[in-house]
Amino acid sequence: MNRSHTMKLFDKNALPPKQEALCFANENLAEWNARIPLTDAEKADIERLKTKEEYFIQRFLTLLPFGTAGLRGEMVPGCSAMNRATVALTTLAMAETVLEAGGGDKGIIVGFDSRLHSAEFARLAAEILAVKGIRVYLFDELRPTPELSFSIRRLGCQAGINITASHNPKKDNGYKVYWNDGAQLPPEQAKQVAAKAMSMDFWAGLEIAAKFDAAAQKNLHILDRSADEYYFDTLLSLRIIPDLPAGAKDISILYSPLHGAGYRIVPEILRRAGFTRVTSVPSQATPDGTFPTAAKPNPQFPEVFEPGITLAKETNASLIIATDPDADRSGLALQNADGSFVTLNGDQIGILLLDYIIKGRLLSQSMPEKPFVIISIVTSPLVDRICEQYTIPLYHVYTGFKYIGEKIREKEDFGGETCIFAYEESHGYLPGSYCRDKDGVAASLLIAEMAAFHSTQGMTCADAIDAIYAQYGYIGDFQDAIIIHAADPMIKAAIIMEKLHQNPPVEFDGVKVAHINDYLSSTRTCLTSGHVSPITLSSDNVISFELTDGCRITARPSGTEPLIKFYYSIPAKNQKAALVRRHAFKAALESMME
Incomplete structure (x- = not known):
């Protein structure tokens, strides 16, 4: 206590x-x-x-739990919520951690998104850091999370703080924390911050904030729009085929920032890349923390595209791109041949981008000598097939860009290899290593370029995904998030996961399990022979079931929300057949959780 x-x-x-x-x-x-x-x-x-x-x-x-991704919670009074007191306390703990690492002079960058109180919380954090004698860089207005990660590396800062709850509902806010490589805070430093916050006087952060004066002001440096130029230049250098034929970029694109930080940055990078027919969806174009058109401002959900689809039918646009409120995730809606629109899931977008990046780099002779790709363990097996086709090394990590950042550091910073693409199925994409978090701005740029490239081949992106399925076989990749209702839903989720580990099912919907990958015990078990082999990844609370018919079902608890996520990869003749299996698997899982 x-x-x-x-x-x-x-x-x-x-x-x-x-x-x-x-x-x-x-x-x-x-x-x-x-x-x-x-x-x-x-x-x-x-x-x-x-x-x-x-x-x-x-x-x-x-206290609100603090982890490698920082804080996330509802904006209400209380010690276990997002408010001025908890932001101040956490910032003071973060300041002490940075000072102990000798990073006070290197500094901390502070950013924020469009959420209610984000700008206020960011200013509060900046002032506390300044009072503690730390050099602070504060963005003058909302910015994408990936620009903060990029700027940490560019300015050589010790850490970064972004006030955002990403794609959560409007009632929530969060406190994302990054370390000196631009990746999310390592576990060691996260534990230090959590321990320091728990040991401090609860009101100490606000008391430090009250001491902000002219002397502390000298430690506070404002980053204006001129800082964006470095980010823009880097993103433009990531283009795969920048010199596409004249007219290829004359495609009509609708863009929605979902009331968030991409509102200015994404249209500008598309304009600089030569895309002249870019229109922001008017009802979603203005930053607004109440998210009036999107109760769940997440490009993963088809309903957020409805205003854009309505406009597209009026303007004949065939491509709609959306980013979430802090612009680290991106989504895509495409027009079918019959004029209807379909939204792609995170794996479909990732597969399209990977296919384009590889083919484009080979065509433009820009493939690095030692390329590699990173995906999460629940990402589509189609990625394995594509990388195998081109003999490009593929590394699997746990879900979460902190793990992707760690792998980039291992293979690129110390191994001499070059990351050409990394993604996770939850709509997070990174086409390089210039920052160490997912980048919805860069993804938006490459989606537009990819669409322009396919147009030169007489194809649409919808045609391209069909061609990939024709070449490698169809696999339906789906997700279900089952919300836990309990006094402490996170604990209830842990109990359910423990049951899956201790008494794993041996069949789903009448199909037997062939292998169980238990990442908590780091073991892979063959149920036919009983043979147990080690898994080289570090222990984590994830379990995966590989069925005898080639299907895969993976379960993991969310680190930020009271739910368990289930991921399905289902080889099938087509999407309709895969969906039938998906619904059967979901029913079986819900029955197990009762």
């Missing part, structure tokens, strides 16, 4: 007995109201919360 003034904080796995916990939580609530007076609406919300005692205890007796 951490006692700070009258605030009493506990590890979420070591809470006191319920009645004692309720007493402490009420005391913390009283102190909160004394320091940061609650509004009438907040008081009413907390009174409703008290009827769910476990939730009330969690809100006012524990």
Whole structure:
């Protein structure tokens, strides 16, 4: 337990007995109201919360969990939520971690997206860092997350902080943290930040913020739009075939930033690359943290494309690109031959881009001497087939760009190889190593270039994906996210995952399991022979089932949301046949989770 003034904080796995916990939580609530007076609406919300005692205890007796991806939570009062107090405390812990690493003079970059309170939280973090004597670079307005990662590397900073909850609903915000290579915070430093926050006076961050003065102001440096030029130049250098024939780029493109940070950057990079017919979807073009047209501002969901599809039918556009609020993810909707539109999933976009990058680099003679590709362990097996066709090394890592960043560092920084593409199925793409996080801006540029290239071949992107299936065989790649409803849904998700590890199913929908890849125990088991072999990846809470008919089902808990994600790769004659299998597998999994 951490006692700070009258605030009493506990590890979420070591809470006191319920009645004692309720007493402490009420005391913390009283102190909160004394320091940061609650509004009438907040008081009413907390009174409703008290009827769910476990939730009330969690809100006012524990800290929001801090991991390698930082923080993410609802913007409400409480110790386990996103607000000025928790942002300030976390920033103070981050400052101490950077100072201990000797990075105060190297500095920290702070950015933010369009979410409610993002700019306020970013300014608060910057001022705390400045008071602590750290050189701070603060973007003057919202920027894409990948530009922050890129800028850490360009300026040689020790770390970076971006206030964003990525594609979460409007009620949430987050605190993404990066280290000196531009990748997400390594586990060692993440543990340090979490431990320091837990040991500090809960209000210490806000008290440091109150000391911001003219002397601290000298440590604060504003990054204006001139800083974007370095990012633009780098992205333009990533083009695969920049000198496409005249007229190839005269394609009509609709773009939606989903009310987020890509609103200015993406149209500008497309314009500089020579695409003159780019139109932003008007109803989604303005930054707005309430996301009025997208309850879930995620390009993974087809419904966010509806305003664009309506406009496309009026303007004859055949391509719609969307990025999420911090512009690190990108999505794509294509027009079919019958005039209807279809949205592609993350794997389909990734496969299209990979196919184009390889073919384009070979055509332009720009393939590096030692190229490699990185995907997650739940990414489509079609990638394996494509890389095998071109004898390009392929590395598999866990889902999450922190693992991709680690692999790039291992193979490129120390191994002399060159990353030509990395992606994960959740719409995150990186065509190089100039930054160490997914980049929706770069992906948007290459999607447009890819479409222009295929047009010179008399094809559309829809034709191109069909050609890939014809060459390598159809595999349906799908996801289901099953939300956990419980007082502590993250703990409930952990219990369900433990059951899958300890008592794994031996068949799904009547089809037997051939192999089980248990990444928690780092073992691969053949159910026919009983042979057990090691998995070389480090231990993680993931389990994968390979069926006798070639299907693969993988389960992993989300690190930021109360749900378990299931990934299916289903070889089939076509999408319709694969969907039938997908629905059967989902029903079987839901039955197991009851």
